[in-house]
Amino acid sequence: MIVGWCSQVERNSTVEALAAGVPTVAFPQWTDQETNAKMMEDVWKTGVRVRKREGHEEIERCVEMVMGNEEMRRNVKKWKDVAREAVKSVGSSTINLQAFLDDA
Template identity: 40%
Template sequence: MWKAEDTCTEWLNKEAPSSVIYVSFGSVVVLSAKQMECIAKALKNSNSPFIWVVKQPDLPEPDGAGQLPLGFLEETKDQGVIVSWSPQTKVLAHPAIACFITHCGWNSVLETISAGVPVIAYPKWSDQPTNAKLIVDVFRIGLRLRANQDGIVSNEEVERCIREIMDGPKSVELKSNARELRIAAREAVAGGGSSDKNILLFVDEIIESCVQLKHAM
């Protein structure tokens, strides 16, 4: 729907392995100005390189929602890159990526699993809370951001999760689980894998139904 900015992959080539924080909340989520400020502050305080996808709305949002804080671009020009849309599968597959802060849309979940990248989950609605629970409690490849009493995830909370997933006590387990899940996912979609077999069965069922319908007519 939007043209991806390939310059971010060129930028990634200059960064150290497992050093970059990738942030994207998909094509629909628009964060409040306060929430944008908290995430911006956390990224700046992390002192880690980052790529942040900030989609520009067709029309200005009320109260500055979805907008970067004033001065943030200048303050972090040597630390991170802001893009309006990214080639996400390429970005996640890049060895420089350390973690993915995401809204946990299903496409993003599948892409991060296929890439073997640990997740910091910030779900908003629909299937996203369920997907976040899978990531944190079932797959055990990530952490979940918790909002305060005002419904805002503070910069301290974002910073805590970044530290934990980058080099905290749980980081080794999370990264190991992500690598194992990546291998399992790729085996599933390869020829003869479980996903490949299920797709073939689905196609066979459609063909069989069409044959039966033809004979019934």
């Protein structure tokens, strides 16, 4: 859901990165960030996760991996297209949000 008082793009969240088609280097610190990073790396294959306590070499490895991985670029494009379809007027996200609002 998009609200006027919170700039979704500036938040740089998982969903916004996915919908924008941006490969991601995730550096999870707490709560749901570890789950989001796992989804990006292992399920959607749209990013890589920085392993904690590995130093700057690990961050460099992750950035290089994201920048040079063609399969990851194809995956982010696929998920971007899926997200855009979902928010169309007849898309699954729009339909489900309207059903939620209708039941409220």
